Amino acid sequence: MNDAAINDLITRLADDALIIAHRNSEWTGLGPMLEEDIAFSSIAQDKLGHAQALYNILHTNFGQPDPDTVAFTRNEAQFRCCHLVELPIGDYAFSLIRHFLHDAAEWVRYEALEQSTVVPLAQLARKIKGEIKYHLFHAKTWVVQLGAQGNEESHARMQSALNEAFPLALGMFEPSEFDGELAAAGIYPGEGQVQQRWLELIAPVLEQATLQLPSVEEIDRSVHYGGRKGYHTTHLQPMLNEMAEVYRIDPAAEW
Amino acid sequence: MPTIDEIWEALKSVKDPEIPTISLVDLGVITAVSLDDAGIPHVRMTPTFVGCPAMDYMQQQVRERLAQLGFPQSDVQMTFQDEWNTNKITEEGLRALGQHGLAPPPRYEGVLELEVLNNTPCPYCGSHNTTLHSPFGPTLCRSLHYCNNCRQAFEGFKPV
Numbered sequence: 501m502n503d504a505a506i507n508d509l510i511t512r513l514a515d516d517a518l519i520i521a522h523r524n525s526e527w528t529g530l531g532p533m534l535e536e537d538i539a540f541s542s543i544a545q546d547k548l549g550h551a552q553a554l555y556n557i558l559h560t561n562f563g564q565p566d567p568d569t570v571a572f573t574r575n576e577a578q579f580r581c582c583h584l585v586e587l588p589i590g591d592y593a594f595s596l597i598r599h600f601l602h603d604a605a606e607w608v609r610y611e612a613l614e615q616s617t618v619v620p621l622a623q624l625a626r627k628i629k630g631e632i633k634y635h636l637f638h639a640k641t642w643v644v645q646l647g648a649q650g651n652e653e654s655h656a657r658m659q660s661a662l663n664e665a666f667p668l669a670l671g672m673f674e675p676s677e678f679d680g681e682l683a684a685a686g687i688y689p690g691e692g693q694v695q696q697r698w699l700e701l702i703a704p705v706l707e708q709a710t711l712q713l714p715s716v717e718e719i720d721r722s723v724h725y726g727g728r729k730g731y732h733t734t735h736l737q738p739m740l741n742e743m744a745e746v747y748r749i750d751p752a753a754e755w
Numbered sequence: 756m757p758t759i760d761e762i763w764e765a766l767k768s769v770k771d772p773e774i775p776t777i778s779l780v781d782l783g784v785i786t787a788v789s790l791d792d793a794g795i796p797h798v799r800m801t802p803t804f805v806g807c808p809a810m811d812y813m814q815q816q817v818r819e820r821l822a823q824l825g826f827p828q829s830d831v832q833m834t835f836q837d838e839w840n841t842n843k844i845t846e847e848g849l850r851a852l853g854q855h856g857l858a859p860p861p862r863y864e865g866v867l868e869l870e871v872l873n874n875t876p877c878p879y880c881g882s883h884n885t886t887l888h889s890p891f892g893p894t895l896c897r898s899l900h901y902c903n904n905c906r907q908a909f910e911g912f913k914p915v
Contacts, residue, residue: 538891539889553835627835
């Protein structure tokens with residue numbers, strides 16, 4: 501019952517976590533200061549754990565292959581991540597704004613999933629939320645600091661990054677053919693409701709950061725749809741090749 | 756055959772691989788111990804952080820301790836059913852974290868507000884005049900702080 505819908509939902513969550521984890525890990529050794537290097541690396545490690553635990557639910561309860569096989573052997577058309585997480589790290593302002601917009605959405609999603617009728621998912625959501633709280637705390641602190649408490653340059657760079665990332669962020673909420681079924685079964689409230697709660701969560705923080713939230717109505721949000729159906733940006737497949745390099749040489753390698 | 760109480764007691768000698776002053780029991784990651792009719796112990800553990808890389812090692816250590824105790828066969832599994840938070844750390848565990856130079860996490864009720872990190876008491880001099888440098892540290896469970904009183908950098912065990 502609802503297996504296809506649950507598979508699709510958990511794969512979307514896990515793929516987003518896996519890909520943003522890999523992108524965040526690209527800051528290891530390159531952070532603008534040591535603490536930020538450590539922060540992005542730690543957040544990457546947390547999210548990699550989240551992806552693994554989600555794939556593990558699919559493996560244990562829904563007959564999917566083990567997490568390593570799922571993570572390392574699929575090609576881009578089999579991934580269900582959104583475009584926002586695929587993009588290269590860009591400059592620090594872009595990575596920070598992406599981290600904020602993405603993790604705020606994760607917070608809203610896992611808050612809803614705590615009540616999910618899929619019990620292992622609800623249990624994991626309670627656990628993951630405690631970690632996302634730290635991610636969001638970190639993101640908010642820096643967005644407000646660089647937006648409102650920095651200088652003209654930091655404000656301008658944050659606003660420019662927000663203008664670039666915001667349309668992509670709307671792509672996170674690409675409607676799913678399973679939205680109605682998931683909501684009816686009490687599994688997940690659906691992307692429309694999650695997007696609304698997300699906007700309510702980010703708006704006051706951006707206001708505090710004196711950053712202008714682009715108008716949702718004026719953006720053609722479908723531009724960045726497609727990820728949930730396997731249509732991706734040109735950045736994903738090269739990243740997957742790099743991520744799976746060791747696994748493809750030797751699937752049994754201990755590393 | 757050892758009783759359930761004796762198993763709990765024996766597991767107190769299994770320490771956290773990264774913080775050797777605290778036992779897994781005092782850390783609160785062992786959530787249940789039972790013995791079935793065949794005399795096989797079932798131990799349920801729950802990770803501190805979902806991505807904690809030490810969890811496989813901890814499970815292995817628990818299996819080995821049970822084997823030493825006379826249980827060559829055991830069932831040790833990770834579960835999120837009774838998920839971990841820092842309120843599960845025992846009083847003894849909080850003292851053990853302090854001995855390792857880590858500021859122990861504050862107890863909290865209801866929803867945890869991370870603003871508590873801003874004035875984490877210094878584990879060296881006890882001062883609350885401290886600054887949070889980063890909520891992320893050398894391992895997933897630690898944060899970075901600075902004591903303005905004794906002018907010493909220190910790490911905290913993050914409240915979750």
